[in-house]
Amino acid sequence: MRVIVCDSHEEIARLGADMIEEIMKSKKDAVLGLATGSTPVNMYSELIRRYEAGELDFSCVRSVNLDEYYPIAPDNDQSYRYFMNKNLFDHVNIDKANTYVPDGLCEDTDAFCASYEAKIAELGGIDIQVLGIGGNGHIAFNEPAEALEPLTHLTDLTPETIAANSRFFESEADVPRRALTMGMGSILNARKILLLATGAAKADAIATLCAGKLTTSCPASLLNLHDDVTVICDRAAAAGLQA
Numbered sequence: 001m002r003v004i005v006c007d008s009h010e011e012i013a014r015l016g017a018d019m020i021e022e023i024m025k026s027k028k029d030a031v032l033g034l035a036t037g038s039t040p041v042n043m044y045s046e047l048i049r050r051y052e053a054g055e056l057d058f059s060c061v062r063s064v065n066l067d068e069y070y071p072i073a074p075d076n077d078q079s080y081r082y083f084m085n086k087n088l089f090d091h092v093n094i095d096k097a098n099t100y101v102p103d104g105l106c107e108d109t110d111a112f113c114a115s116y117e118a119k120i121a122e123l124g125g126i127d128i129q130v131l132g133i134g135g136n137g138h139i140a141f142n143e144p145a146e147a148l149e150p151l152t153h154l155t156d157l158t159p160e161t162i163a164a165n166s167r168f169f170e171s172e173a174d175v176p177r178r179a180l181t182m183g184m185g186s187i188l189n190a191r192k193i194l195l196l197a198t199g200a201a202k203a204d205a206i207a208t209l210c211a212g213k214l215t216t217s218c219p220a221s222l223l224n225l226h227d228d229v230t231v232i233c234d235r236a237a238a239a240g241l242q243a
């Protein structure tokens, strides 16, 4: 695992965008695994800036998102589909038909989850998966638990995650209680993983991840099974790492 500690959020955005740019330059129809949350927003803005400067072309790019609340409509301003449109897709020349976010309105969730895995396979797998990390070590909506799911599934949000995400809603009661999420295996199948983390609230989770052991009480620690993981974080998130 490569760990890069940055002095500014701009530097995190730039280095993250460099990794995505490198893949897009080597493969026009790259499959980008994307994440929501506050952490990757600056990196998406940097990708938009590079697109506007004529440095990046998204016309053949495909994308697959990690997760979506359930149930939620795509035009709800708290949905992850809405987030991706607003923070990236609406500002670059990606064909929205080539962007996949779990369907927060699907009726048969088991069938949908199986079809999402089939879609990832049909796209040829994910070239680079962008990840944030929860303060409790969750990855996407894979929350700490005795057992973790390997593939895309419907899951309950933990009280901690409901509380953390309530900042985006009018009240905690408005936060959906369930979500559709890729599983740990779906994530580990990506060819490359880029995890971004900022702020002191992530320090314990980053320390557990970087300790190199596997524990389902910190789902991110399973990334130690992957041989191409880059963690880019700020000094606050790196505070628990040995110098």
Ligand code: PGA
Binding pocket: 036, 037, 038, 039, 040, 132, 133, 134, 135, 138, 139, 140
């Ligand atoms: P954040 O969320 O980027 O908003 O901190 C990350 C996560 O919970 O996975």
